[in-house]
Amino acid sequence: KYSIKELLNKGKFFINKKVLVEGWIRSFRYSIFIILNDGSTIQNLQIVLSKNKLDKTIMKKITIGSSIRVIGIVKKSVGKKQYIELQSLKINIYELVNSDILQKSILQPKKHSFEKLREQAHLRFRTNIFSCIMRIRHHIAFCIHKYFHEHGFFYLHTPIITTSNCEGSGKMFQITTMDFKKNKLIDYTKDFFKCKTYLSVSGQLEAETASLGLGKVYTFGPVFRAEDSNTSRHLSEFWMIEPEIAFYHLEENINLAENFVKFVIQYTIENSTEDLIFLNQYLEKWNKKKKNYLLEKLELILKFPFKKISYTETIKILDQEEKKKNIKFSHPITWGMDLQSEHEQYLVDKYFKKIPVIIFDYPCNIKAFYMRMNNDGKTVRAMDILFPEIGEIIGGSQREERYDILLQRMKDTNIDINKLWWYLDTRRFGSVPHSGFGLGFDRLVQFITGMNNIRDVIPFPRTPKNADF
Numbered sequence: 159k160y161s162i163k164e165l166l167n168k169g170k171f172f173i174n175k176k177v178l179v180e181g182w183i184r185s186f187r188y189s190i191f192i193i194l195n196d197g198s199t200i201q202n203l204q205i206v207l208s209k210n211k212l213d214k215t216i217m218k219k220i221t222i223g224s225s226i227r228v229i230g231i232v233k234k235s236v237g238k239k240q241y242i243e244l245q246s247l248k249i250n251i252y253e254l255v256n257s258d259i260l261q262k263s264i265l266q267p268k269k270h271s272f273e274k275l276r277e278q279a280h281l282r283f284r285t286n287i288f289s290c291i292m293r294i295r296h297h298i299a300f301c302i303h304k305y306f307h308e309h310g311f312f313y314l315h316t317p318i319i320t321t322s323n324c325e326g327s328g329k330m331f332q333i334t335t336m337d338f339k340k341n342k343l344i345d346y347t348k349d350f351f352k353c354k355t356y357l358s359v360s361g362q363l364e365a366e367t368a369s370l371g372l373g374k375v376y377t378f379g380p381v382f383r384a385e386d387s388n389t390s391r392h393l394s395e396f397w398m399i400e401p402e403i404a405f406y407h408l409e410e411n412i413n414l415a416e417n418f419v420k421f422v423i424q425y426t427i428e429n430s431t432e433d434l435i436f437l438n439q440y441l442e443k444w445n446k447k448k449k450n451y452l453l454e455k456l457e458l459i460l461k462f463p464f465k466k467i468s469y470t471e472t473i474k475i476l477d478q479e480e481k482k483k484n485i486k487f488s489h490p491i492t493w494g495m496d497l498q499s500e501h502e503q504y505l506v507d508k509y510f511k512k513i514p515v516i517i518f519d520y521p522c523n524i525k526a527f528y529m530r531m532n533n534d535g536k537t538v539r540a541m542d543i544l545f546p547e548i549g550e551i552i553g554g555s556q557r558e559e560r561y562d563i564l565l566q567r568m569k570d571t572n573i574d575i576n577k578l579w580w581y582l583d584t585r586r587f588g589s590v591p592h593s594g595f596g597l598g599f600d601r602l603v604q605f606i607t608g609m610n611n612i613r614d615v616i617p618f619p620r621t622p623k624n625a626d627f
């Protein structure tokens with residue numbers, strides 16, 4: 159029994175051998191060919207039926223989407239498209255799809271909008287475009303572990319249930335306890351944890367404490383944000399990668415982030431080649447993107463060092479550009495403001511011509527309490543990485559390692575010290591300079607696959623008003 163990927167990859171080896179394959183019918187033609195796909199690759203296997211009675215009755219019955227099992231002999235293909243095909247000896251039908259039902263589904267072979275595919279998210283995996291994205295997603299996830307493992311990091315599992323709000327802002331989902339037998343909510347004060355609990359927005363604080371013992375750690379898990387932002391880049395549940403490193407300064411953190419994303423993109427180009435080429439063609443054809451758009455975009459990321467500028471320089475640039483070029487941002491440019499996506503997009507896409515930008519040393523007032531205060535008393539050792547098309551992809555910083563200053567920052571920003579005493583406490587036991595960052599995994603997948611909407615790169619998207627399937 160072989161996957162179609164194995165058969166096609168080692169075509170020569172299988173010639174004249176008897177094999178078993180299973181899959182779903184993508185199409186059929188001239189009453190002897192069935193085009194089969196099993197999800198292992200974007201490519202299909204051509205099955206050649208004989209003209210005997212049994213095969214003829216099968217041909218009459220089958221519909222697109224139906225599941226079958228084929229035993230056959232691998233032959234060199236006469237057609238040019240593929241090296242091999244399968245001469246069938248025996249076909250079993252698992253299940254036939256009713257043609258009326260097929261008509262209404264996204265399996266009906268024609269161009270469906272991404273919105274339509276989302277409405278049938280449970281069937282999306284059977285389409286070329288979505289299966290392609292899922293395979294690429296897998297390779298990206300895999301090489302993230304590979305990178306960190308090979309660089310001496312330990313994979314850390316941080317809790318999803320928490321009592322604290324990592325950022326000191328942001329909205330969180332509260333956990334309630336339900337008695338399904340009585341169909342009644344259980345009062346939190348009497349329930350399991352005896353206090354209010356939430357779904358975590360980040361594993362950073364726990365990962366920091368782990369790095370202060372293990373040296374280099376990273377998390378890669380789901381996080382939750384109850385923000386009501388209906389954009390093409392925000393999900394309510396997404397996957398975050400968070401390395402934390404002891405004895406590490408901001409500059410080292412910035413270099414790590416750049417090397418890391420470049421590695422991931424390089425690995426994906428090398429290991430998802432077929433799927434990326436398919437996506438590239440798809441985007442050119444259906445989204446009218448320019449020729450070689452996707453591959454050129456990815457190669458541009460690898461080609462040049464990322465631009466590195468301080469927040470103060472950023473403000474200067476934006477201000478000058480506004481005066482010089484007669485552009486008007488809807489938020490006026492002043493030192494101290496939070497950068498909005500219009501500013502970020504202008505910087506990467508227009509000013510730096512699609513080369514990623516790393517902005518560092520942000521005003522402390524717009525950043526979280528845990529970031530290392532600079533000597534100027536106004537800025538913190540923060541860094542954001544902005545990517546073309548998509549904007550912020552990474553947010554990170556050197557962490558405040560000095561007990562007194564951290565305590566003061568927590569007080570100033572109204573952080574509940576009773577909840578985060580353990581975090582503060584690490585600064586009394588051999589505290590050291592340390593750094594880390596958070597990368598939104600789904601946003602990275604979105605960038606690499608060139609999708610317009612983040613909902614189209616995650617199997618079952620969770621967004622405001624949408625948690626059904």
Ligand code: ATP
Pocket residue numbers: 383391392393394396398550551552553596597598599600601
């Ligand atoms: P944004 O400005 O885009 O809302 P953020 O600054 O609120 O992002 P951080 O708290 O810095 O986000 O999280 C780190 C990274 O996680 C971001 O750089 C981004 O890649 C990703 N991210 C943040 N929020 C979301 C979300 N709702 N859905 C998907 N990815 C997200």
Ligand code: MG
Pocket residue numbers: none
């Ligand atoms: Mg946000």
Ligand code: MG
Pocket residue numbers: 550553
């Ligand atoms: Mg942001």
Ligand code: MG
Pocket residue numbers: 542550552553
């Ligand atoms: Mg951020």
